[in-house]
Amino acid sequence: MKSYYLLAIIPFIGMLGGAVFVNKVTPYVLGLPFLLFWILLWIILSSATMGIIYKLDTVNKGGNS
Numbered sequence: 210m211k212s213y214y215l216l217a218i219i220p221f222i223g224m225l226g227g228a229v230f231v232n233k234v235t236p237y238v239l240g241l242p243f244l245l246f247w248i249l250l251w252i253i254l255s256s257a258t259m260g261i262i263y264k265l266d267t268v269n270k271g272g273n274s
Contacts, residue, residue, distance in 0.1 A: 213265045220255035224248060 224247075231247045238246040263269055 211266070213262055216258055216262055220251055220258055223254065224251040227251075 227247060228244065232244050234242045234244070236243045241249070
């Protein structure tokens with residue numbers, strides 16, 4: 210297994226592991242309760258992480274075979 214595949218674990222830890230610690234309602238960010246903002250942030254960061262993995266993966270560098 211390639212080491213950059215381990216980047217896929219980061220969104221899992223951030224969304225599920227971090228939700229335990231940020232489960233608060235009172236601080237609002239962009240008009241959202243902090244937990245909802247946290248989940249939306251990790252959805253965006255998950256897409257960015259998967260894009261990085263896609264760019265680093267050598268299988269995707271092939272031609273139109």
